Amino acid sequence: MxxxxxxxxxxxxxxxxxxxxxxxxxxxxxxxxxxxxxxxxxxxxxxxxxxxxxxxxxxxxxxxxxxxxxxxxxxxxxxxxxxxxxxxxxxxxxxxxxxxxxxxxxxxxxxxxxxxxxxxxxxxxxxxxxxxxxxxxxxxxxxxxxxxxKRQQRLEQAAGAAKPPAAQPAEKDPVAASEATVEHSTAQAVIAALKDSPIxxxxxxxxxxxxxxxxxxxxxxxxxxxxxxDNGGSATADYIAGDGNSMLPPPAPLPDSAAVVGGGAQGNFRIYTVTEIPAFSSDTWQFAISGLVDKPGVWNWEEFLKLRRTVQVSNFHCVTGWSIYNCTWEGIPLKELLAAAGVQKKAKYVKFYSGDKVYTDALSLDQAGGDDVMVAVLLDGKPIPQKLGGPVRLIVPQMYAYKSVKWLQGIELIEKEHMGYWEVRGYDNDAWVNRSNNA
Known part of the structure; x- marks a missing residue:
């Protein structure tokens, strides 16, 4: 008070x-x-x-x-x-x-x-x-x-105020004095214009x-x-043109993916990373599923491309506030990968490993079983570029993008809950875009 x-x-x-x-x-x-x-x-x-x-x-x-x-x-x-x-x-x-x-x-x-x-x-x-x-x-x-x-301006104003008044001409013949006055005034105006800069x-x-x-x-x-x-994804085209990955052969898109049934990503991705952006080669790249599963598996690039893929259209939301709409993703539904691996009863969570060897995150089995959760290899009919998490990344459309692990190379089924890279640094483990989804 x-x-x-x-x-x-x-x-x-x-x-x-x-x-x-x-x-x-x-x-x-x-x-x-x-x-x-x-x-x-x-x-x-x-x-x-x-x-x-x-x-x-x-x-x-x-x-x-x-x-x-x-x-x-x-x-x-x-x-x-x-x-x-x-x-x-x-x-x-x-x-x-x-x-x-x-x-x-x-x-x-x-x-x-x-x-x-x-x-x-x-x-x-x-x-x-x-x-x-x-x-x-x-x-x-x-x-x-x-x-x-301000001091410079005050000094300039003071200097202007201190200028001596113009000298008065001596008394002369009225006509001559008038002519002299006109000439003097004109000359004085020219000199004054030269002295007093407009700036x-x-x-x-x-x-x-x-x-x-x-x-x-x-x-x-x-x-x-x-x-x-730019709302047409031209930045994505630039990422593809400058892609640092060397993955051969490139994945052949399915008809819906090639036709970009979603109309093409609307908006531009902002590039965030917690490490330097890694580059991958098909000569050394591998993908693995392990942990509490009956059939652990390892695939090289050519083997991975033979897995059955589907196409979906979904939006992509970042926790910092931006969104990309109508992305056409092509990849392997996560629930199909898990079903093929044979999830054991003890397993409660799915842990994801990034190829940057730093970033991890996790979903519960219920969350991982969503129809739109995908291990994606193509975006709008093109291989996912290095800067956007390619060659393979996780896509969890109904959650904020820090759950959609980039450069995905490993999946592990675990019993105890795992807190991801950003969750242990203060991010909310509940990453639903719409809270009503977390019923």
Whole structure:
């Protein structure tokens, strides 16, 4: 209560400055944590720290929303104070729009488990877009409003005010004096135009700072927006063209897979990995099923391709908020692999091993028996590229993608529950996209 009274006793200007300072610090921390969280290449190095950073990012976002709520009663008076300053009004509108957009999209991404995937996809796109626009603008704003630049501007204004008045001509013949005055004024105007640059030093430095930021951020922003607007899977085609795997012969697609009955993956996969992306060769690649089974098995690449495959169309959902729709997957239903191996009564869980020799995860036998759980070898009629988890990956469409183990090479039937790579680092073991599925 005392702190609230103390806050209200402060002058309007002090409260406004305090909110501005807090918002700047929170935005800085949000930017740092957000950038770190978005770098897929360091997910493995971060480990459990990444989960902590994600929680910190959420808490900072909530704090930002509280600042907006604290500022809301002050908007009307602040708006009146800057009514004669168009630039400041425009800045205020832009910043409030940024904060509101960040807050709304951030809350949706925070509560992703309770909302439709399409909402999350849109929110993630908006959150990213606002970040690409807002963070460079915040940097520019910080530079252009810095004390040093303000001091430069004050010095320039003082220098302009200190200019001596123009000398008055001596009394002459009225006609000659008039002509001389006109000539003098014209000449003085030319000299003044040469002296007074239309761009002051402070203005030049602002423009230069803006250009540096645009040059630094522009190419990366172009690549991002190109990928964000590409909804036809052209990035997947690039992954296939640059595939580092050497798997011969390539799998021959079934008719439905070749025809891409799902219409083709809609959206672009974001590449995440906890290790360096491995490469595989059919000369050394093997796939194994072992553990609590009656018939353990090992297959080389050619033998594996002879196993009966089916085709399914399903969506792919990442726990970070993005989704890919209408993927046409071709592969071996997991329940058929398990049935052929002969699961023993003691077995309760299915453990999956990635060929990166680091990542593991598990499903219960009931979960693994789903009709759409697949050991996939083709996506949209093409071999799954290395960056997307090929040559073979697990697909569990109704769960978030950290359950869909990439570079799958081993399956083990076990009795005790296994916590996967991300689960031991704080991820929810209940990975259903829709909680109602976990009845």
């Amino acid at each position: 005392e702190s609230k009274r103390g806050w209200l006793k402060q002058s309007f200007g002090k409260r406004l400055n305090a909110i501005h300072s807090w918002n700047a610090w929170i935005l800085l921390l949000l930017t740092i944590t957000g950038i770190v969280l978005s770098i897929g290449a360091i997910r493995g190095e971060l480990g459990s720290i990444r989960v902590t950073l994600k929680q910190l990012h959420i808490y900072l976002g909530v704090a930002s929303i509280l600042l907006i709520a604290l500022y809301t009663p002050m908007i009307r008076k602040h708006w009146r104070q800057i009514r004669a300053r168009r630039n400041q009004r425009a800045n205020l509108v832009f910043v409030l729009a940024l904060l509101a957009g960040w807050a709304a999209s951030g809350v949706i991404l925070w509560q992703f488990r309770h909302l439709p995937p399409a909402w999350n996809n849109t929110a993630l796109l908006l959150h990213d877009l606002l970040t690409w626009v807002g963070v460079p603008y915040a940097v520019y704003h910080a530079i252009s409003r810095s004390r040093w630049l 002051t030093r402070a203005s030049f430095l602002r423009i230069a700072a803006g250009l540096v930021i645009v040059i630094a951020v522009g190419p990366a922003f172009y690549r991002w927006i190109k990928g964000a607007l």
